[in-house]
Amino acid sequence: MQKVSEKVIARARELMHDGTVSKVVGWKAGEFFYDCEPNVFETEESLKDLVYNRFCGANLSKYMIKNSIASGGEGAGKVLVLLKPCDTYSFNQLLTEHRIDRENVYILGVGCEGMCDIDRIRERGFKGITGVLEADSGNELVITTLYGEGKVNIDDVLLNKCDSCKGKAHKIYDELISDNEDEGPRGDRFEGVRELEAMSPEQRFAFWQAELSKCIRCNACRNACPACSCRKCVFDNNASGIASKANTDSFEEKMFHIIRAFHVAGRCTDCGECTRVCPQGIPLHLFNRKYIKDINDFYGEYAAGEEAGQRGPLISFTEQDIEPGHAVVKGGN
Amino acid sequence: MAVKIIPLNELEKLFAAVALTKKLYLPVEKAGQYDYAPWEPGTGYDPEVLHTVKSAKGVFFPQSEDLVRYKRDGFSLSIAQVAPEDEDFVVFGVHACDVAGFEVLDRVFLSDPVDTYYKARREHGTVVSVMCAKPEETCFCGTFGIDAEQPGGDVQSWISGDTLYMEALTQKGEALLDQLDGIIMDGNDAENRKAVNDAAEEHKEIMRKLPLADLTTDGFGKEADLLTLFGRPEWKELSSSCLGCGTCTYVCPTCQCYDIREYDTGHGISRFRVWDSCMYSDFTMMAHGSPRPDQLQRFRQRFMHKLKYYPDNYDGAFSCVGCGRCLQKCPISMNIVKVMKKLGGADND
Amino acid sequence: MSVNVSVNEPAVKAAAENAAGANTENKEWRPRIVAFCCNWCSYAGADLAGSSRLSYPADVKIIRVPCSCRVNPMFILKAFERGADGVILCGCHPGDCHYSTGNYYTRRRMALLFSMLDYIGVERGRTRVEWVSAAEGARFSAVMNDFVAKITELGENVKVGDLRCKK
Numbered sequence: 001m002q003k004v005s006e007k008v009i010a011r012a013r014e015l016m017h018d019g020t021v022s023k024v025v026g027w028k029a030g031e032f033f034y035d036c037e038p039n040v041f042e043t044e045e046s047l048k049d050l051v052y053n054r055f056c057g058a059n060l061s062k063y064m065i066k067n068s069i070a071s072g073g074e075g076a077g078k079v080l081v082l083l084k085p086c087d088t089y090s091f092n093q094l095l096t097e098h099r100i101d102r103e104n105v106y107i108l109g110v111g112c113e114g115m116c117d118i119d120r121i122r123e124r125g126f127k128g129i130t131g132v133l134e135a136d137s138g139n140e141l142v143i144t145t146l147y148g149e150g151k152v153n154i155d156d157v158l159l160n161k162c163d164s165c166k167g168k169a170h171k172i173y174d175e176l177i178s179d180n181e182d183e184g185p186r187g188d189r190f191e192g193v194r195e196l197e198a199m200s201p202e203q204r205f206a207f208w209q210a211e212l213s214k215c216i217r218c219n220a221c222r223n224a225c226p227a228c229s230c231r232k233c234v235f236d237n238n239a240s241g242i243a244s245k246a247n248t249d250s251f252e253e254k255m256f257h258i259i260r261a262f263h264v265a266g267r268c269t270d271c272g273e274c275t276r277v278c279p280q281g282i283p284l285h286l287f288n289r290k291y292i293k294d295i296n297d298f299y300g301e302y303a304a305g306e307e308a309g310q311r312g313p314l315i316s317f318t319e320q321d322i323e324p325g326h327a328v329v330k331g332g333n
Numbered sequence: 334m335a336v337k338i339i340p341l342n343e344l345e346k347l348f349a350a351v352a353l354t355k356k357l358y359l360p361v362e363k364a365g366q367y368d369y370a371p372w373e374p375g376t377g378y379d380p381e382v383l384h385t386v387k388s389a390k391g392v393f394f395p396q397s398e399d400l401v402r403y404k405r406d407g408f409s410l411s412i413a414q415v416a417p418e419d420e421d422f423v424v425f426g427v428h429a430c431d432v433a434g435f436e437v438l439d440r441v442f443l444s445d446p447v448d449t450y451y452k453a454r455r456e457h458g459t460v461v462s463v464m465c466a467k468p469e470e471t472c473f474c475g476t477f478g479i480d481a482e483q484p485g486g487d488v489q490s491w492i493s494g495d496t497l498y499m500e501a502l503t504q505k506g507e508a509l510l511d512q513l514d515g516i517i518m519d520g521n522d523a524e525n526r527k528a529v530n531d532a533a534e535e536h537k538e539i540m541r542k543l544p545l546a547d548l549t550t551d552g553f554g555k556e557a558d559l560l561t562l563f564g565r566p567e568w569k570e571l572s573s574s575c576l577g578c579g580t581c582t583y584v585c586p587t588c589q590c591y592d593i594r595e596y597d598t599g600h601g602i603s604r605f606r607v608w609d610s611c612m613y614s615d616f617t618m619m620a621h622g623s624p625r626p627d628q629l630q631r632f633r634q635r636f637m638h639k640l641k642y643y644p645d646n647y648d649g650a651f652s653c654v655g656c657g658r659c660l661q662k663c664p665i666s667m668n669i670v671k672v673m674k675k676l677g678g679a680d681n682d
Numbered sequence: 683m684s685v686n687v688s689v690n691e692p693a694v695k696a697a698a699e700n701a702a703g704a705n706t707e708n709k710e711w712r713p714r715i716v717a718f719c720c721n722w723c724s725y726a727g728a729d730l731a732g733s734s735r736l737s738y739p740a741d742v743k744i745i746r747v748p749c750s751c752r753v754n755p756m757f758i759l760k761a762f763e764r765g766a767d768g769v770i771l772c773g774c775h776p777g778d779c780h781y782s783t784g785n786y787y788t789r790r791r792m793a794l795l796f797s798m799l800d801y802i803g804v805e806r807g808r809t810r811v812e813w814v815s816a817a818e819g820a821r822f823s824a825v826m827n828d829f830v831a832k833i834t835e836l837g838e839n840v841k842v843g844d845l846r847c848k849k
Binding site: 202203204206208234242250252254255261287290291299319321329330 | 755756759760762763776777783786787789790791792793794795796797798799800801802803804805806809810811841842843844845846
């Protein structure tokens, strides 16, 4: 990771210096080692804060909607964006939907060995975390805290999305810096969905009731989602009757999550941002993956963002499609 | 006032005794996350939990509450105002930062025009604070002059070893401890004091070691020049990655903006108020549109409110208590500390 | 505080309540069914059922839509939120859509939505899609009778609704 990181930062500086790009969309060093924030770097000087490490989980594709269009002015150079393999799916999907001006973007594909989740480290009992070191063995992190030191296995503290990594191959890029061989997907991403499907309706209802009643309606899942790119969301439309902002005695948060996932069904690349950003730790990917699994089962395997320009399953049909009544039975088993 | 004690493993008894006559709120685990919720037998209490996801403010200022219900029954229309809280309740386990958060809300809701609903809850609620167990690297309550070792409220308490030490600070607090007589014990007051002081000293030692211990409010507050701060070019970069979600405002113990909405039930209307977020595009929406059309302006509003407008209105008090929730929860890791370091005094660099 | 702004005479009030069906305590529970019917086939089918004097339960409230694919998933959820016990969506038979292909999209959308409702624990059978042509008055009546019977069997919808609508 260290080697790739150094190369990435050096290359970004070079591209800015030689005028290939005028802006860099990357991750900025935070207050602590783990709170790297997405940032738009506009000067060579500011690039001193550019980082690429184990805590750069944020998907930068969505920022390119604003930044690729805005840079189109006269004399403005391209915008460099750093994309991990899974981020490139979202980028492709946005290209498919004509939300990004490809001409203005220079994609630097960056190799990824899995991103760590500070919340998962905290869940393992670490409090007051002040530092982290990747152990020489390469599969352990040494965590220093105000209350002592400890080790964790990296595989145990990866982001939820990395548990079922789609593979190390970038689907779109102008230039690649990666040491990784593509070993294909990791884990079974539908495992969680199958577990739920195997439950009784009452158990499933109880599960979602408990999870969704935690929802604070902050909209982080929607706003972080690269597929949610409507200029005006229906849930922000005060005339829609569904813009309550919070639940009182309501079914609305359930409706919100069903519809949120439905609106991106067939377009969701399973990038995992919704689950990563949820302040309440709701496993929102279980909604999206249910739709993905059903789409695969009903209409054939489909991976949104695999390549730009694909026709999504909800904007096409065949005459022999499954009837909704049968779908419920098939989808549930 | 004497310090009273109760072994930690008898807390369940204490909760049950409180719950006999009053509703009791405390941090409760639900699907892996802690939030304040009513106590039920067997709920338990984990003193190690530093923060609930949402702050304790919801006990006095719920995220959503009905105000008025209109109902149509045939040809008759009834309008019923939802009555303000009229039953006593206790909130247990609040840490110093959240208690200070109540004071921030008090200045807003209890000054003219007084918020009836908030006032009723404040009057009926008794706050039992506990000194936090293990402050995190994200904590910076000291920056705002909060004494984490004297958490405040109506009753303040400390945990040392396997004992909870409680001391009443107000009449309401005394009444509560009196009610619990027989469950909590007196013991030797000098010894109790010593145990409390030792625990506080130990805690202070950790507070000194926190990475944000040196953060100051220099450059903000009443003395800062509003327009200079408002016009700083750094706001653009700081806000460039803000997603415009409401996480920071909803987990914050001091954010107090709300919206009043109506819900059509099909046979009536229910008017309710909900927390609002200045990060949203429809915040303070007016007939002509939003006064803050871009995320930059919305982002700036939030931090200017906490660090400049609020101090201007309330005699220099800041509307941040350094609990660090936004540091832990922001999806893109932007937060008030980064803003303060970027725009504040040289000491913070 | 409770202010009554309108008629407050007990007798008048009771009469009004009876007229509006508010006095539900003495009545047998009846399901509330929302049926979205496409203008070109199913709505005409309902018409034919009526003019052919074929009956179907009055519990079914028909909402006419230009095409079955006009029905946004939100419409269905909103109907449940406001207290529907069952929602049925009727359109032209596949291949017969007035707009050529609208119902094919409906079919895919509803397959996913219904499967999702099942996934969150809603009883199977509260939602249904049926294709009913303008010539199928008898079928319309049969479908509605069957759906109402099924929903009556499932009972009241308690899982997906807003409590405020029940107060």
